[in-house]
Amino acid sequence: MRYAFIILHYKAFEITAACVDSILALENSDQAAVIVVDNASGNGSGEALLEKYKAVANVKVLLRDSNDGYSRANNEGYALARKLYDPDFVIVANNDVEFPQKDFLARIERIYAEHDYAVLGPDTLKTATGEHQNPVRRQPMSLERIEAELEKDSKKLKNLTALCLAKQVKNAIIGEKLNEVIKQYVHRKSRGDFDPAEVYENVCIFGACQIFSRNYMNLREKLYYPETFFYYEEDIMARYCLDHGLKVMYHPGVQVYHLESASTAVAHSKLKQNMKFKLENKVAGGSVYRDMLKSLKDEG
Numbered sequence: 001m002r003y004a005f006i007i008l009h010y011k012a013f014e015i016t017a018a019c020v021d022s023i024l025a026l027e028n029s030d031q032a033a034v035i036v037v038d039n040a041s042g043n044g045s046g047e048a049l050l051e052k053y054k055a056v057a058n059v060k061v062l063l064r065d066s067n068d069g070y071s072r073a074n075n076e077g078y079a080l081a082r083k084l085y086d087p088d089f090v091i092v093a094n095n096d097v098e099f100p101q102k103d104f105l106a107r108i109e110r111i112y113a114e115h116d117y118a119v120l121g122p123d124t125l126k127t128a129t130g131e132h133q134n135p136v137r138r139q140p141m142s143l144e145r146i147e148a149e150l151e152k153d154s155k156k157l158k159n160l161t162a163l164c165l166a167k168q169v170k171n172a173i174i175g176e177k178l179n180e181v182i183k184q185y186v187h188r189k190s191r192g193d194f195d196p197a198e199v200y201e202n203v204c205i206f207g208a209c210q211i212f213s214r215n216y217m218n219l220r221e222k223l224y225y226p227e228t229f230f231y232y233e234e235d236i237m238a239r240y241c242l243d244h245g246l247k248v249m250y251h252p253g254v255q256v257y258h259l260e261s262a263s264t265a266v267a268h269s270k271l272k273q274n275m276k277f278k279l280e281n282k283v284a285g286g287s288v289y290r291d292m293l294k295s296l297k298d299e300g
Contacts, residue, residue: 001058003032003105004081005091008073010038013045015259016095017052020059027102033085034059036095037077040067060084069229070207075222082217092223093209096259097124107254108211118216118246119237121205122254123196132196133258135203135250140235140242143293150286157279164272200250204238209256216246226292231278231285236292243296 005023009016016036023034036053038046038061046063053059062077074092081087089108101107111120124133141149156163194200212223220240224233241248 001031001033001085001087003089003091004085004087005032005034005093006074006077006081007034007036007093007095008039008070008077009036009041009046009049009095010067011041011043011045012095013048016045016049019093019095019097019099020049020053022098022100024056024059025102026099026104028105030058032058032105033081033087035077035081036061037073038063039069039073040064069227071222071224071227071229071233075224075227078223088214090212090217090223091209092212093256094207094258097209098257098259100257101255104254111251111253112213115199115201115249115251116215116247117249118213118241119205119248120211120213120254121203121248121250122209122211122256123250123252124206124208124256124258126260127257128260132194133208134196134206135194135200136206136234137204138200139202140204140238141232141289143290143297146232146235146286146290146293150283150290153279153282153286157276157283160272160276160279164275167275168271194250197252199252202242202248203250204234205248205250207234208258208260210237211254216241219244219246226288228281228285228288230281232282232289233285236289239289239292239296 007016007019007023020034020036023029023032026032036046036049036059038049040046046061050061050063053061060080062080064073064076067073078090078092081090089112091108108120111117121134125131126133216223224237225240226236228236238248240246
């Protein structure tokens with residue numbers, strides 16, 4: 001197999017199945033393996049996927065015994081892909097991503113031939129709003145910025161009840177649609193003045209879909225290291241690439257559709273529970289990234 005897709009699954013059967021089916025509909029999909037990593041969903045959805053695709057030779061469903069996060073689960077899928085297929089390209093995608101371009105595989109090949117990238121980020125279109133979510137920022141977060149983010153999120157955790165109440169009041173006053181418009185504006189402002197039609201090199205790309213070439217895989221036994229449960233994987237990976245002369249790029253020639261946070265929404269439907277999950281994992285992931293930057297600073 002020349003290509004391996006790693007799809008991280010958690011609870012949302014229909015969403016993951018739609019993702020896998022969109023891969024199988026691609027041109028030359030017979031040259032692509034799909035490894036679905038069920039991150040200990042516990043609701044039978046992993047087993048249902050195993051049953052659905054049992055007759056499809058190039059789809060494997062890996063049932064994990066424990067949910068210990070995004071990085072470890074994807075790394076386990078990556079290890080299996082290397083063992084079984086030794087692919088030239090590994091595409092890691094959230095289960096709420098779909099691949100609308102039938103010639104997607106040929107496109108990543110052409111861009112690689114032209115740019116010799118280590119990691120490629122596609123135009124990631126949020127289908128609900130039309131927002132282009134890639135790139136995330138021009139450079140991975142600095143030590144000063146991640147320390148400020150950690151301080152802010154830690155304070156939010158301590159005041160979670162009041163924060164949830166304020167959010168509920170705001171949603172009730174301005175409405176869901178206006179709140180989404182405001183959120184999109186804040187995201188665009190934080191990301192900078194990216195033109196989704198332009199090519200950008202050595203940027204921090206969005207984690208919903210990332211395409212790795214052998215330039216990256218030949219240097220690393222794991223896709224994501226140090227491992228986090230959730231959040232800041234993009235910054236950690238981009239920092240590694242910058243430090244080792246590997247090209248991370250955004251290219252509008254490839255596009256994916258993103259439903260956004262589908263599995264998280266299924267697993268954490270209540271507002272306070274959802275906010276607690278996000279903040280706790282932002283603090284945990286941010287702490288891993290901060291410690292990594294500190295160690296690099298000490299070594300330098």
